[in-house]
Amino acid sequence: MSTKIGKTLAMALCLTGPFSAFALTEISNEAELKAIASNPGEDYILTQDINLTDEWTPVGTDTNPFTGSFDGKGHTITGLKINHADNDYMGFFGFVKGATITDVAIIGADVKGHNKVGILAGRICDGATVSYVATTGYVYGRDHVGGVVGDMGETGSGTNTITDCMSTACVYTYQTQVGGICGWAKGTNNLTNNLFAGSTYCNGFGDNGGILGMAEDGKTTIVGNVSVPYRMVGSNSGYPLSYDGRYTHCIFGGRLNANSNVELTGNYRLRGTEIYDYVTGALKDQSNLDEAYNGIAKDGAELQDADFYTYELGWDESKWNIGAGWYPVLKSISLPFDGDYIYTAPVPGEIHPETTYTPRAYSVMGKEVTISLSDPTLATLEDGVITFNTPGTLVVTLTTPADNVTEAVSKKLVFNITKLNTQIATAADIENIRNNPDADFVFIADIDMEGINFTPIDNFKGSIDGQGHVIKNLRYVNTGKNEAAFIGNFSGSYIKDLGFVNAYFVGNANTAALAGKLTSACTISGIAVLDSYIQGRDHSASITGDVGGGATVKDCLSNSVIETREKQCGGIAGVISNGNVLNCIFSGTGKANAKTKVGGIVALLDDQNGRSSVKNCLAATVTAGPQADPFTANIIYKSGRALTLENNYATDYTVRNGKPVETSTPDTENGAAVTIDQIRSQAWYTDVLGLDFENTWKFFPGAEGKMLPVLKWMNAPLPLSYFNMPDPAGVMLNYTESNPGTYDCSAFMPSLCQAFTVAQTGGTEFATLDGAGKTITAGDAEGKLAKAGIATFEVNIDETLAPLFTPTEDSSFEVFVANPAEVIKISTPEEFVKIGLNGDLDYQLEADIDLSDITDFNGFFNDGGAFKGSLNGQGHMVKNFNLKFTGGENKGLFGKTDGATFENIAFAKYTIDGGLTGAKHVGLIGQGSATINNTAFIGEVTGNDHVGLVAGDADGIVITDSYATGKSTGNSQVGGFFGCTLQKGCTIKNCHSNVETLIKYRGWAGGFIGLIDKSNSTVTITNSVSTGDISSEGSGNVHVSAPFIGGNGAGNTANATISFADNIHNTEANIWPTYNESVNWPGKNTTAAGGNVTESTGHVNEHLTTQAPYEGLGWNFADTWTMLDGAVYKYPVLATVPVSDAILSGTTTGIESVRDERPAVEVKAAGGMLVISGTEAGAIVSVYDMRGVAVASATAAGTEVSLELPSAGFYIVSVVSDGNAFTAKVINR
Secondary structure (H helix, E strand, O other): OEEEOOOOHHHHHHOOHHHHHHOEEEEOOHHHHHHHHHOOOOEEEEOOOEEOOOOOOOEOOOOOOEOOEEEEEEEEEEOOEEEOOOOOOEOOEEEEEOOEEEEEEEEEEEEEOOEEEEOOEEEEEOOOEEEEEEEEEEEEEOEEEEOOEEEEEOOOOOEEEEEOOEEOOEEEEOOOOEEOOEEEEEEEEEEEOOEEOOEEEEOOOOOEEOOEEEEEEEEEEEEOOEEOOOEEEEOOOOOOOOOOOOOEEOOEEEEOOOOEEEEEEOOEEEOOOEEEEOOOOOEOOOOOOOHHHHOEEEOHHHHOOHHHHHHHHOOOOOOEEOOOOOOOEEOOOOOOEOOOOEEOOOOOOOEOOOOEEOOOOEEOOOOOOEEEEOOOOOEEEEOOEEEEOOOEEEEEEEEEOOOOOEOOEEEEEEEEEOOOOOEEOOOOOHHHHHHOOOOEEEEOOOEEOOOOOOOOEEEEOOEEEEEEEEEEOOEEEOOOOOOOOOEEEEOOOEEEEEEEEOOEEEOOEEEOOOEEEEOOOOEEEEEEEEOOEEEEEEEEOOOEEEEOOOEEEEOOEEOOEEEEEEEEEEOOEEEEOOEEEEOOEEOOEEEEEEEEOEEOOEEEEOOOOOOOEEEOOEEOOOEEEEEEOOOOOOOOEOOOOOOEEEOOEEEOOOEEOOEEOOOOOOOOOOOEEEOHHHHOOHHHHHHHHOOOOOOOEEOOOOOOOOOOOEEOOOOOOEEEOEEOOOOOOOEEEEOOOOOOOEEEOOOOEEOOOOOEEEEEEEOOOOEEEOOOOOEEEEOOOOOOOOOOEEEEEEEEEOOOOHHHEEEOOOOEEEEEEEOOOOOEEEOOHHHHHHHHHOOOOEEEEOOOEEOOOOOOOOOEOOOOOOEOOEEEEEEEEEEOOEEEOOOOEEEOOEEEEEEEEEEEEEEEEEEEEOOOOOOEEEOOEEEEEEEEEEEEEEEEEEEEEEEEOOEEEEEEEEEEEEEEEEEEEEEEEEEOOEEEEOOOOEEEEEEEEEEEEEEOOOEEEEOOEEEEOOOOEEEEEEOOEEOOOEEEOOOOOOEEEEOOEEEEOOOOOOOEEEEEEOOEEEOOOOEEOOOOOOOOOOOOOOOOOOOEEOOOEEEOHHHHOOOHHHHHOOOOOOOOEEOOOOOOOOOOEEOOOOOOHHHHHOOOOOOOEEOOOOOOOEEEEEOOEEEEEOOOOOOEEEEEEOOOOEEEEEEOOOOEEEEEOOOOEEEEEEEEEOOEEEEEEEEEO
C-alpha cells in the first residue's frame, strides 16, 4: 500500500508492527520532499519530477541518518542548491545509513560543502546501496568529494554499493580526495558498472579518480566501470605508486596504506582524456600509468558501441539507453539533456580598475566556450583575460552550444567594479591587500593588530610603500603553515619603509615577519623588524624565509629572536636561492632546537648557480645556538657553493653554543671582527660599511657612540628589550667560603646594543656586585654568607638614551644564593619555579605547591641542561601546571634529567601539550635517567612522538611504588608511563598504570611503555598492574597496542633483554587493535638473550578495584599503599602521598561511568545495552564513540531510554531536554 505525507499523526501511529515495512510514502512536490527529513527511517517513492525553489537542507545527519528507502521511479529533481562550505555531510542526502536509493536523476545541481560532499549524498555506510542514479552540475568541498557520493564506508558494517550510476558533474575539491562517482571509501565497498563523463579537479595534495578518489583500509571492489572525462586536474606524484604519493587516474586515484585492499577489474577509460598537474599545469603523459588504476584505454567510438556494454560489460539494457549515439545514459535521461557544465576559476573577492581575471573556462563536455561582456567600456577581453577598466556592474556570460547529446549551457558571472582604496590606515584596510594582489598600496598610519585574528596574505604581486609606518602586534601561529608571514609569497616590484613591532609568527617552512618567500626580481628596502619573535621548522628569519627570483633585500634592520625547530634560521633571511642581501644589520639572537645552520645574516646558500651575493652587512648577533651546527657561519654558510661575499662583519662579542665566534676577513662566510665601539660609530658605517647616512640611516641625536644606528624613517620611542638576561625565576649561585659562586653580567645586551649599567638594589648580605658592574659574587662584602637569601639587581640603558625607548620587559632580576650542602626548602610556588636556576641541588617541599597563578612558567631544562638533583615531596603535591610547547625535543616539567631523584610526591592536575605535530619526547620528564619512588602522576600529556605521562623517553629510569592515571596522547609511540625506552632502559616495580593511552597516527602504544627503541638495553617490569584503555589508530600503517609494552623494537629483532614477571592486566580494558601474536609483544620480539618473560595474569576490572590482587603481588598496604573508602576512584593510592578523590576521579579511565553533577539522569551500560534513566519525555538522546562518531540516537517517550551499543568500549552519552544538556562517559563491558 502507499500513503501521503499529509496523513494524520494518529494514522501514522497505527502503522506499527509488520505493516510499516510495506508502507511507501508518495512524494509529488517540494514540501513533501523536505518532509522526508522529519521521518528519515521511512520508505519513499517519487511520483513526478520536482523542481526545488529553496536552498536545500540535506536529508539525514550523522546523528539522525536516512535509514529508509528512496525510489525515484525514473523521475528527475532539478534546482538542488546547497551553499554550506563549512559543513560536513552535504548533498541531497547528508548521511545515509543502511538505506537503499535508486532510479533518480538530479540535474543541474550546485552543491558546496566542507568534508563528505556529493550531489546525491555526503556519506553512505552500514550496507547502503545506491543504484541507477544520474547527476549533473557542480559539487565543491575540501575533502571526500564525489559526483554522486562524497564517501562510502567509515562507520558500521556491511557492504556498501554504488552500481549503475552516471555523472557528468564538475567535481572540485580545494584540498584532498575527489572522485567522479565517489571521493573516498573505507570498509567493504563495491563500485560496479558506473559511467563518469564529467570532470574532476583536485586543487591540493590528494588522490583523484574518475570513479573513486581514495581507498583507506578494508576491501573495495571496482569492476566494469567506464570513465570518459574530458579533463582531470590533480596531484601527479612520481611512480612507482606509493602510499605517501597522491595521484590522478581515470579510474582510481590511490590507496592510503597497505590495509587498503582494492580489486580493479575490467574498467575502461577514454584515450583522449586530459590529465593536468594542479601545480605546474603540465599535461600528464599517461603512457606509463598503471592500467589497473587508470583503466584500459579505448577510443570514443569503441566506448560508444552498444555491443561493448551489452556483451562485454553486461550492463542492464532495461536500465540503460545503450547505442543512442553517445555513451550509455540511464533510462531517466533523455537526449539531449542538461548534462554540460562550464567550469570557471574562482572569482576574486574584490574587483577594481586594472584588476584582471582569467576565467580558464572549459566545458565538461569539451565544447567550445564563448565569453561575452555586457558592457565593453567596463572591461576588455583579450587572450582569455578580462581586464577591468572603470567602476560599474559587469555581467560576463559564458555559453556552450547545444548538440544531440547535451543542451546549451549559459553561465553568468556578475562583477561589481569599485574604485580601490590603496591607502592603508586601519587594520581592516589590510584586507584590501589580500583581496587585490596586483595593486600598489601606501601606508598612511601605524596599524595596531592587537586582538585581530590575522592569517597570512598568501600571494601578493603589487607594491607596498610603508612611508615609515609600523604594524604592531601582528600575530599568527600555525606550525603546519608554510610561508607563515605577513605576505606568504611576494612576487611584486617592491616593499619599502615599513616596520614590524612585537610581531609573533610561528609556522612551518619559510616563516618570517615580512614575507615567506620572494619569487621575483623585487626590492625589499627599509624594513625594520623590532622586538619580535619568529619561529619555524625550516627557513626562519626576520625579513624573509627565502630570497629567490633575483630579489634584493637591502638596508633592513632587525633585533628580533629567530628560532627554528629543525632547520636553517638566519637573522635577515633563512636561505638565498637566487638573490642579494645588502647593507643589512641584525642585532637579535638565533636559536636552534636541532643541529642546523644558524646565520647572523642568512643561514644557508641554496643557489646552485652562483647568482647571489651578500655585501656590506653587519651581524651584531648576540647569541647563536644552543644547537647551531658546527658549520654555521656568522654571515652565511655557502655549503661549498659559489657566492659573492664582500665587506661583511660580525661583532667580537657574539657567542655561539656558549663560545665566542670565530671571524676571518670581510669577504668570507664568517666576516671580519668588529668591536662594540665601532658599531656605535657613524664613521665606521660610512667609511667601512658604506651605508648611506644622507638618505637611509641615522643616529638619534645624542645617541652616536651609545647604540646602533636606525633607519632614517624611524622615530622614538622605540621598544626596548634585553638579550641574555637571567631566567625570569632569577639566578642561583652556590656559596662555599672557599669557592663562592659568581655570575657574569657582561653578556647582557639591550636590543639595539645600547650602552648599559648593572646596579644592585638589595640583598647585599647575600651577594655583591663588583665595581665594574660586571660580576656578581655570592656572599657579602667580606665574602661571608650567614644564610640563604635573595639579592636584587637591575639593568638600565644610558640615561641619555632612556627617552628614546619604551621598555617592554622588566629589567630587574634576582640572585638566589644557597649553600649546596644544605637541602633547599620550598614552601611557595615562587620558590618552586627557582628549581630551574640550579639543577644540581636537593629540594624539599614544605607544603603543597599550586602553580595555577604562576604565569610565564614553562617547566625546567627544556632548552638545555638537566636536573641532576633531588626533589622530596614529603607527602606534598605539585598541582595545576599547564605547559605548552610548539616544537623541539625533550619537553616537560623537567625537559631533561640526569640521575635525578623524585620521591614522596604527587604531580597532579597537570597538562603538558606538545601538539600532535609539534614537540617530541614529551612527558612530565621529557627524557633522561632518574630514580622515582612513592610518586603519583595525575594529568594529561600530548605530543608528536615518544609521549608518556611519566616520561617521553626513559633512559635509565628506575620507578617503584608509584602510579599514573590520566591520558597520554601522541601521533606515534605512546606509553602510559614511558613513550619509549632508550639505551639505558628502565626498571618498573610495584607500579600501576591507569592511563588512557592513545595514538592518533601510527605506532606502538603500551600501558607502561610504547616502544623499546634501542638495542642492547635492559627492561624490567615486575609486580605491576595495567588497567587503562590503549589504542593505536590513524592513517599510518603500523598499529600495535598492548597492556604493558607496545613493542620490543620496531623491526623483527628484539631490542631489549626483558625481565617480566608477576604482572596483572585488566581483561576489560579496551585494547585496539586487539592482540595479534605476530605483531604484539610478548608474541613478537619477546626478549633478547638472557631475558625471562612470564605473561601477565588477566583480572576483571571489579577485582582490580579490591586490595587482594595487589597484595598478591606483594604490595605493602601497611605502610605504602591504601584504598580510598567510598571513593569514585577505586584503585590503590599511596598512603603517604594523599591525593583527593576529586582530583583522581577527574582523570580516571577505568571507572564504570563519569556523570554530570546533576543526579536526575543516570547512565548504565551492560551486555551491549545502554539504559538512560530519569529522562523527560521529548529529551533527545545521542550516543557517540570516542572518535566522536554517532552510533545511536533516540527521542525519549518517558523516563527511561534503552539503546543497543555496537561493541564493547567507551561511549559519550548526550541528553538534551528543554535546552539543558547532560553528558556522561560510560563503558560497555
